[in-house]
Amino acid sequence: MRRAVFCPLLLVIVAVLSGEGCSYSSLYVSPADGRARTVWRENNVVVDLSSGLASDVCLYQVGAATHTSRFYLMDERLELAPVSSPYPVAMLDDFWIPVFYGSPILASRAVIERPAVVFAPPRGRTVAPPPSRSNVASESKHGDSESRAFTAAAIAALVILPIVDLVLAINRPESSTRSAQAIDQVHAYNDFARTRGSPCSPAL
Amino acid sequence: MFAGIVTRTIGTSALAGLVFLHGCANTISQYQPRRVAQGELILQYDGAFAMYAGGKRVARGLTYKGLSPFVVCVPTAHEQARLAERDGRVAVGFSATGGSLGAVSLGLLAGAIADGDNRWAWLGSGLVTATIGVLFAGFGRKFRNSANGHAVDALNFYNDSVGSLGARCNDLTYPAPAGPTTPVIAPVPSSVPQS
Numbered sequence: 001m002r003r004a005v006f007c008p009l010l011l012v013i014v015a016v017l018s019g020e021g022c023s024y025s026s027l028y029v030s031p032a033d034g035r036a037r038t039v040w041r042e043n044n045v046v047v048d049l050s051s052g053l054a055s056d057v058c059l060y061q062v063g064a065a066t067h068t069s070r071f072y073l074m075d076e077r078l079e080l081a082p083v084s085s086p087y088p089v090a091m092l093d094d095f096w097i098p099v100f101y102g103s104p105i106l107a108s109r110a111v112i113e114r115p116a117v118v119f120a121p122p123r124g125r126t127v128a129p130p131p132s133r134s135n136v137a138s139e140s141k142h143g144d145s146e147s148r149a150f151t152a153a154a155i156a157a158l159v160i161l162p163i164v165d166l167v168l169a170i171n172r173p174e175s176s177t178r179s180a181q182a183i184d185q186v187h188a189y190n191d192f193a194r195t196r197g198s199p200c201s202p203a204l
Numbered sequence: 205m206f207a208g209i210v211t212r213t214i215g216t217s218a219l220a221g222l223v224f225l226h227g228c229a230n231t232i233s234q235y236q237p238r239r240v241a242q243g244e245l246i247l248q249y250d251g252a253f254a255m256y257a258g259g260k261r262v263a264r265g266l267t268y269k270g271l272s273p274f275v276v277c278v279p280t281a282h283e284q285a286r287l288a289e290r291d292g293r294v295a296v297g298f299s300a301t302g303g304s305l306g307a308v309s310l311g312l313l314a315g316a317i318a319d320g321d322n323r324w325a326w327l328g329s330g331l332v333t334a335t336i337g338v339l340f341a342g343f344g345r346k347f348r349n350s351a352n353g354h355a356v357d358a359l360n361f362y363n364d365s366v367g368s369l370g371a372r373c374n375d376l377t378y379p380a381p382a383g384p385t386t387p388v389i390a391p392v393p394s395s396v397p398q399s
Contacts, residue, residue, distance in 0.1 A: 024349050024350040024352075024353035024354070026353050026356070026357050027357065028356075028357045028360050028361065030360065030364075031364065035368055037360055037363070038247055038356060038360075039356065039360065040352070040353040040356040040357060043349050043353075045247075045356060065235065066234075066235050067234075089238050089239070090238070092238060092239060095240060095241055095242035095370070096239040096240055096241050097241070097370060097379055098241050098368060098369050098370045098379060099382050100369065100381055100382065101381055101382055101383050101384065102381050102384070103381070103384065104378075104380060104381060105369060105371075105378040105381075107371075107376035107377075107378070113365075114361075114364045114365050115365065115369070117369065117381065119368075154327050154331065155313075155316075155327065157331060157334075158309060158312070158313050158316070158327055158330045158331055158334060159313065161306070161309060161331070161334030161335065161337070161338055162306035162307065162309045162310045162313075162334050162337065163306075164306075164338055164341075165302055165303060165305065165306025165309070165334060165337040165338050165341050166303055166306050166307075166341075168299075168302060168338065168341035168342055168344070168345050169299040169300070169302045169303035169306070169341040169344060169345075170299075170303070171345075172251070172252075172348075173345050173348055173349045173352075174349070174352060176231040176232075176249065176251065177231040179231075179233075179249045179253070180231045180232055180233040180234070180249045181231075181233075183233040183235075183247050183248060183249050184233050184234060184235035185235075186247075187233075187235050187236075187237035187246070188235050188237075190237065190239065191237055191238050191239045194239035195239065
């Protein structure tokens with residue numbers, strides 16, 4: 001009787017906890033316009049340079065401006081050595097006037113489809129190979145139970161489940177460090193790309 | 205024996221839970237963008253995703269209230285924003301319910317400790333309640349992910365069509381392009397700077 005109750009409960013819990021990893025699949029695909037973005041991939045935001053392919057010099061400057069050395073890009077993770085002196089980006093008194101290339105944008109067309117514009121021409125990039133990823137493995141054990149051990153297991157489950165409950169309810173699913181770093185890197189990259197003469201801006 | 209098992213399990217589980225929660229410390233985004241187009245939506249992170257435009261906060265997770273009217277002129281962005289708002293409300297409801305059921309099951313555990321004659325009735329009720337709570341909390345976490353993903357998509361769709369191009373939904377006036385096509389530039393040498 002007890003096993004008939006306990007085993008389905010365990011199966012439900014395992015199903016929920018394994019299914020909890022089911023991620024939202026974003027349909028967004030960034031255009032190749034040279035403007036960096038944060039895009040949603042596998043429950044986190046990552047940096048998408050959108051074909052604004054950046055040189056090592058540019059990425060080092062972005063890392064210096066954001067005090068980060070790890071880049072979570074769309075298809076790779078980069079680890080760069082930090083530099084001490086970031087390229088200065090002056091604060092504007094007013095909003096930045098976008099510099100883009102393409103056809104003039106008419107309002108009626110813009111609200112229906114994404115206008116085909118490019119913010120910066122693509123450039124070649126050579127980057128150091130990404131560091132090897134480390135995988136974290138986890139193990140779990142189940143043991144057979146006699147009546148006494150079964151009782152102990154039920155008690156333990158009733159203690160652990162509420163804590164699991166509260167952790168799932170309170171804890172954020174996204175990585176706050178990765179999210180904050182990716183957001184900072186995108187902002188810094190765009191600032192550099194929009195500053196004439198910076199390492200990330202096209203040499204026009 | 206019973207009290208000893210409960211005490212040790214509570215202590216170990218609480219410690220593990222605190223470590224898990226503390227390990228996910230609240231890192232906030234710190235870089236303030238300086239070259240921002242008028243109407244461009246800026247994403248920040250301060251324990252939750254937040255969106256700003258013109259120096260003012262437009263919306264914040266989980267519910268992202270205010271995002272859909274801001275991006276209303278871009279249908280794809282508007283749809284994503286509505287989904288973000290919906291999933292955010294669902295996530296809040298599920299997480300709150302899951303957490304509450306978890307607290308109730310702890311109360312049932314106390315009943316099992318106090319009422320030894322009907323211990324299995326208390327334990328059984330507590331296990332069912334806690335399991336349902338885990339289900340709710342798990343789905344709350346899933347909808348939280350979905351809300352954040354939809355919100356980021358809404359931001360990107362909106363910026364692609366309006367925000368990063370210097371316009372706003374209530375003022376669809378775009379600057380003139382700098383040219384019809386991208387200019388040709390020389391490749392930049394990828395020399396590594398000495399730190």
